[in-house]
Amino acid sequence: MRRLLRVLAAASLGAAACTGGSSTSPPLASPAGSPGASASPASPWQHGDPAQLVAAWKVEVPGSSDHASLVIGDAADGGLALFDACGLLQGDFRASPAGMFIGYLFGGSDACDIAAAAPWMRKVVAFRLVGQDAQLLDRQGRLVATLLPGAHPTTGPDASPDFARGRLTQQLRESFASPPELPSGITAVSAARVVGRWVPLHGSWPRPAFVSFATDGKWSGSDGCNGAGGTYVLGPDGLFLATSGPSTLVGCNNAPLASWPAQSRRIGIEKGQLVFTGPDGKVLGRARRPA
Secondary structure (H helix, E strand, O other): OHHHHHHHHHHHHHHHHOOOOOOOOOOOOOOOOOOOOOOOOOOOOOOOOHHHHOEEEEEEOOOOOOOEEEEEOEOOOOOEEEEEOOEEEEEEEEEOOOOEEEEEEEEEOOOOOOOOOOHHHHHOOEEEEEOOEEEEEOOOOOEEEEEEEOOOOOOOOOOOHHHHOEOOOHHHHHHOOOOOOOOOOOEEOOHHHHOEEEEEOOOOOOOOOEEEEOOOOEEEEEOOOOEEEEEEEEOHHHEEEEOOOOOOOOOOOOOHHHHHHHHOOEEEEEOOEEEEEOOOOOEEEEEEOOO
């Protein structure tokens, strides 16, 4: 089921990218409003161990009577699994010890309207651990949802039961590690400065290769043949997380730019260029504004 969902969503993204314009924005985004920048008195960032989020949770949203279960780090493929009234929705998430957290839903049961599902998730950029519970926060540090332990969702006959339970794998644990500081000479980029379209420093491709960051927490891009996109959050000191949805795998002289957001853990600016750095602190690549 998961693989089919990825393929179906990928077809839409890839078709948009090969028109030469921006790929279609992902159906769900995080969060409403500009992504967070440097820490401030209203900052939501509080250090916590993301590994403690890997579990099946009951979701309580203030002012809502809906009952849902959220599995973070599902045992099927380490993503998100949301069990809502309509059925099972699936997606991707990122979290860091700096208290950053984003989730992105891109597939689900036929009965689910993905674009309308879990609107609260679009606001979430941070988490806070409170006893055995976890709180999900918006960029002003306000409570969006409370996660309570002890959920026992069921998948039904059409999906693996592994989607209903969390599993902390070594790969997932390593993805939570704090990255090194930005290399010397590269400064942390502000939320306002990262917004907009960036292109490769050099080269040409069948269609324009680019990455574009929106103020509402969405990003989109193309490697010159295949569309890419997801959600992102920018934290203090250049800390950066981005989810990624499915993509086609059309073969061409692909530009690597569209793969850098999901791989990056910090981003910065040097001489007007946007610099992406990976979990090991090494530079993945650079991009510039279009001429």
